[in-house]
Amino acid sequence: MSLSNLTKDKQIIAIVCNQFGDTGKGKFSDYFAANWADVIARGTGGNNAGHTIILNGKEKILHLLPSGIIQDSKGKINILGNGMVIDIKALCQELEELEKENLTYKNLMISKDAHIIMPWHVSQDRAKNMSQKSGGIGSTGRGIGPCYADKIARRGIKIADLFDEEVLEYKINKIKQFYPEQEIDFQKTLSELKPYIEKIKPFVKNTIQEIHKLKEQGKKICLEGAQGLFLSVEHGTYPYVTSSDPSINGTASGVGLNAQDVDLTLGIIKFPFMTRVGAGPFPTELGGKSSEEYCAQGLEHDEDYEIKTYIGNANKQEKTIDLMNSEDEFTQGVGIRLAAGEYGATTKRPRRTGWTDAVLAKYARRINGPHFILTKVDSLAGAKQFGICYGHKLNGNTTTEYDQNGKFLKQITPELKFYDGYSDISQVKDFDSLPEGLKQSIKDFEDFTGGKVEIISVGAGRDETIVR
Numbered sequence: 001m002s003l004s005n006l007t008k009d010k011q012i013i014a015i016v017c018n019q020f021g022d023t024g025k026g027k028f029s030d031y032f033a034a035n036w037a038d039v040i041a042r043g044t045g046g047n048n049a050g051h052t053i054i055l056n057g058k059e060k061i062l063h064l065l066p067s068g069i070i071q072d073s074k075g076k077i078n079i080l081g082n083g084m085v086i087d088i089k090a091l092c093q094e095l096e097e098l099e100k101e102n103l104t105y106k107n108l109m110i111s112k113d114a115h116i117i118m119p120w121h122v123s124q125d126r127a128k129n130m131s132q133k134s135g136g137i138g139s140t141g142r143g144i145g146p147c148y149a150d151k152i153a154r155r156g157i158k159i160a161d162l163f164d165e166e167v168l169e170y171k172i173n174k175i176k177q178f179y180p181e182q183e184i185d186f187q188k189t190l191s192e193l194k195p196y197i198e199k200i201k202p203f204v205k206n207t208i209q210e211i212h213k214l215k216e217q218g219k220k221i222c223l224e225g226a227q228g229l230f231l232s233v234e235h236g237t238y239p240y241v242t243s244s245d246p247s248i249n250g251t252a253s254g255v256g257l258n259a260q261d262v263d264l265t266l267g268i269i270k271f272p273f274m275t276r277v278g279a280g281p282f283p284t285e286l287g288g289k290s291s292e293e294y295c296a297q298g299l300e301h302d303e304d305y306e307i308k309t310y311i312g313n314a315n316k317q318e319k320t321i322d323l324m325n326s327e328d329e330f331t332q333g334v335g336i337r338l339a340a341g342e343y344g345a346t347t348k349r350p351r352r353t354g355w356t357d358a359v360l361a362k363y364a365r366r367i368n369g370p371h372f373i374l375t376k377v378d379s380l381a382g383a384k385q386f387g388i389c390y391g392h393k394l395n396g397n398t399t400t401e402y403d404q405n406g407k408f409l410k411q412i413t414p415e416l417k418f419y420d421g422y423s424d425i426s427q428v429k430d431f432d433s434l435p436e437g438l439k440q441s442i443k444d445f446e447d448f449t450g451g452k453v454e455i456i457s458v459g460a461g462r463d464e465t466i467v468r
């Protein structure tokens with residue numbers, strides 16, 4: 001099937017992640033922005049996201065702006081939705097980066113109802129949640145959790161409040177009592193924020209009204225998810241989650257739409273390996289606890305460190321294949337990380353690696369629907385075999401149902417089925433030409449989850465994409 005068949009009669013398409021984030025939402029949001037959408041809107045999270053796209057052969061990482069911003073000069077509208085939490089300084093920095101590359105953002109819209117990440121949110125997040133080494137959940141340290149906490153506690157500050165000094169002063173003075181360790185001063189905060197307030201002012205809109213107008217005009221809308229279903233505060237491995245609901249429900253709600261308005265939800269997973277960054281259960285992690293502890297060291301074990309330690313002067317491609325084919329699971333995990341470049345786009349931390357967990361994917365199919373995109377499939381080229389997890393086993397009992405229970409998820413062993421590995425597939429253009437082991441695993445995955453694999457990504461570039 002071609003892209004035009006997949007998108008036939010569709011007006012609103014959502015791209016969400018069905019794992020722990022970092023599955024390639026950037027690539028696909030860019031793909032749909034370039035090939036299909038008129039409007040690209042984000043509904044959840046903030047600059048904890050890191051969405052990588054390839055622009056003129058160069059990597060570009062976006063944190064707040066939807067990936068469609070690259071298409072602004074073609075008249076594409078990009079929306080930061082009401083469900084987002086926005087650090088306006090970080091947003092202005094991203095806008096300045098666009099300016100440096102001579103990219104425009106004249107059709108940008110920022111929801112007046114999005115909440116603002118204030119400096120005290122960032123300080124509190126860094127003090128309490130960031131460090132995995134001292135028991136934190138390993139947040140990205142961007143102030144996401146504290147900002148959403150204030151939102152839910154009904155004391156948050158919205159973008160609209162920036163344009164009413166009286167309200168802003170009242171709200172800032174009121175919030176002080178909740179941050180006793182911090183010095184919060186209205187005038188100081190205002191003068192710090194002033195340049196950013198001025199810069200974003202022309203783009204602030206009632207985006208809920210705008211998106212409905214655009215919908216009524218028949219514009220094609222792409223919703224760009226952030227984070228992933230298993231980081232959702234509703235569905236994820238609570239409390240090791242982010243503070244929003246990046247499912248299709250939260251994503252639609254976060255731009256002011258109903259999930260039923262969405263004609264096609266595409267849930268992305270990495271396949272046949274997956275990753276997680278930060279703390280929390282990860283049943284299929286290669287190297288288990290040792291990998292978790294090693295990755296918790298963060299920047300001490302970043303890409304430079306791993307290249308120096310595991311590759312040295314050897315040929316990188318050959319050596320990573322050797323590592324992936326090691327007898328030792330921890331080493332296999334390092335090999336996959338190096339082969340696939342799995343280091344945080346936002347924090348540079350090494351991502352934990354493991355086999356794709358179809359038990360999680362089956363749950364994801366229930367929440368986000370049956371349509372899957374598989375990404376990073378090419379990265380495993382050279383591995384002699386790979387595993388897919390079809391069960392969670394504890395004390396002789398196997399379940400094929402995901403349960404948020406973190407203690408359980410940490411104790412279980414994955415039931416893996418192994419398949420023959422494959423070599424380079426980056427040039428493959430159609431599903432039938434994929435290697436047999438891979439095709440069989442996709443078929444088994446579909447049978448198990450009840451889902452359908454619509455798209456397979458075999459490389460970072462827009463054209464390295466197989467639409468089934």
Ligand code: IMO
Pocket residue numbers: 017020021022023048049050051137138139140141142143144145225226227228231240241242243277278279
């Ligand atoms: P994208 O959109 C992967 C993780 C953090 C941490 C937990 C909570 O690029 O897929 P937070 O800062 O949100 O309070 O951190 O969630 N996390 C992500 N992991 N991809 C992301 O975004 C993430 N955003 C947050 O590592 O474990």
Ligand code: MG
Pocket residue numbers: 021022023049050051052345
């Ligand atoms: Mg990312």
